Amino acid sequence: MPMPASISPPGSPPSPTMSVDSIHGHNTLRLNSPLQLDQLRRIKVMIVDDNSINLSILSRMLEKHFTDIVQLTVITTSGVEALQRLASEEFDLILMDIDMPVLTGVQTTIAIRQNTSESPILEHNQNVAIIAVTTSDGAEQRELYRQVGMSDCVSKPIDPSKLRSAIEGAMKASG
């Protein structure tokens, strides 16, 4: 039975036109559905933390262990700076420290969700996935983070496997 002309060699990246029909014609694998294409898209992440040590570790961790998920990471050192950045650039995920001066992570999240900052943030960013990254990780605090619109909380010191689970969960929830 002749193979369809559109079949690419094994190991090649999927093409929007690629399709495979089984010999019996029952199963069709198509890699041109929006969901599958979206799964290949890597995300743009913002890290917000006033502590340079924490910023270095987290950004390096994303750089070394999360290249399959993360395309670009931007770091900001305050909630104020984060809001300014969200007014002009779209992000897919924010990794948010909680205890910061001037604007805490909770206050920053509220400002994002309610778009109450001085410079209106981009509409896309109002619903951006936000994960708390903090040592303040008790049950009551986690509930507070959930209530203000964060999708998860990862404790410091950061375990890469737990961070990965949190990111994947947040991305799945945000569609």
Added chain:
Amino acid sequence: MAVELRDDSDNGSDLSRSGSPSPSSPTPSLSNTTSNDGEGIVDHSTFNQLLDLDMEDDDEFSRTLVHNYFEQAQRAFGDMDAAMSASDLLGLSRLGHFLKGSSAQLGLLKVKASCEKLQYYGQGMDAAGQHSSISNEEAENQIRILLIQMRREYDEAETYLKVLYGEQQLEQ
């Protein structure tokens, strides 16, 4: 300050902060570096995760990070002394929390624990973070004692890390 990391097309940027480049050295190991292997000083699994962020056969990232931590801790201790002189308990609490985070990231167990106590004492809580009825004066006295202990614990951790990176000889 917002610093963007590299994306696929950029091979240059690196967030490591350093003065002059340090000579290459074997990747540090947490075994056979001190007579007590850092027991109680460093959480090995946490620090090994940090070492895992180094490139193969190059410890520049972790070494630079550790030195940045030393600088940060020294600044924090200076700020704590100033806050203590001003009886600024909330300021001391904030400083305790700040240093707790980076100490935790490096797996420095004792320093982290003391920072957490400072965070709580500064807010008028007990060592476990529960509300207490002690006066500000009593809290200050607790903190005064704690700061001495914390400094001792930090010096111990600093020595351990310097020996780990071959920057100091182990005292016999």
